[in-house]
Amino acid sequence: MSSAKRKSEARAGSRSHGRDPESSRREILEAAAEIFxxxxxxxxxxxxxxxxxxxxKGRVYHYFPSKADLFLGIHQGAMETLIATVAPLLDGPGTAAERLHAMAMAHARMLMTRSPEQKVAVGKLERHLLRGATARHQHTLQAIVRLRDDYEQLFAEVLSEGMREGxxxxxxxxLATKPVLGALNWLTVWYQPRRGESSEDIEIIARMIADFVVKGLRKGEPLP
Structure with missing residues (x-):
């Protein structure tokens, strides 16, 4: 498609239906996550x-000029949502183990209720985009890597507190954050919403996984 035609479609998309820009962008990302x-x-x-x-197509082009922009937008949005949901729990009440449990439940709940977006984001984004990425995309990739690091650090901090508390x-x-997040993220592989599944059902699954994560970190007998 020529640059002129693409710009024309983008202008048409920007006028489409008088939508609120943020809700329109969100709707596009959700649809794109399902397609990916x-x-x-x-x-x-x-x-x-x-x-x-x-x-x-102009409506999509207006917000995301390429498939790579869409893909990166899903990753960045998913990480920002996770951080906004989980970070406040780090400073919540209770012991480190109790706060980790709450953080793990929130993470698991997010993966089950925002499944397409989170499944895309948990994947290996670098294999698609690192080679031949434009400078603009490299900048976004670096921002996503920083978000991932920041998110892991939330769990590292509560784990460190739990170790100090004994x-x-x-x-x-x-290093301990790797198996913790690995256990949580495995939800995106095996979990599928069931017909008639309730919010209580989701809470039960989230609690079971959070219990498993916390118990696996508990201080036990030393290895021989």
Whole structure:
């Protein structure tokens, strides 16, 4: 598609339906996450996203000029949402173990209720985009990596507190975040919403996984 035609479609999309820009952007990202999950990165196009929305391609181009922009937008949005949800729990009441449990439940709940977006974000984004990425995309990639580091640090801090309190086995806190988040993120592999599933059902699953995570860190007998 020529640059002129793309700009023309983008202008048309910007005028479409008088939508609020943020809600329109959010709607596009949600549709794109579903498409990426169904078709994979290579087979997805902006045409697919526009078709899923029942919208013009110009509406998508207005916010996301390329598939890479969409893909990165999903990753960045997912990480920002996780941080905004989990970070306040780090300074909440209770012991470090209790706060870790609350953080793990919040993470698990998010993965189950925002499944397409989080499934895309948990994937290995670098394999699609690091090679041949534009300077603009590299800048966004670096921002996403920083968000991931910041998110891991939240868990490292509460793990470190739990070790000082004597509840958790002493180990490098940052390294300990890997199996913790790995156990939580595995939800995106096996979890599928069931017909008639209630919010109580989701809470039960989230609690079971959080229990597993916290118990696995408890201080036990030393290894031989």
């Amino acid at each position: 999950m169904e078709y994979g990165y290579a087979a997805t196009s902006l045409d697919h996203v526009a078709e899923r929305l029942g919208a013009t 509840d958790f086995a002493v180990q490098p806190p940052r």
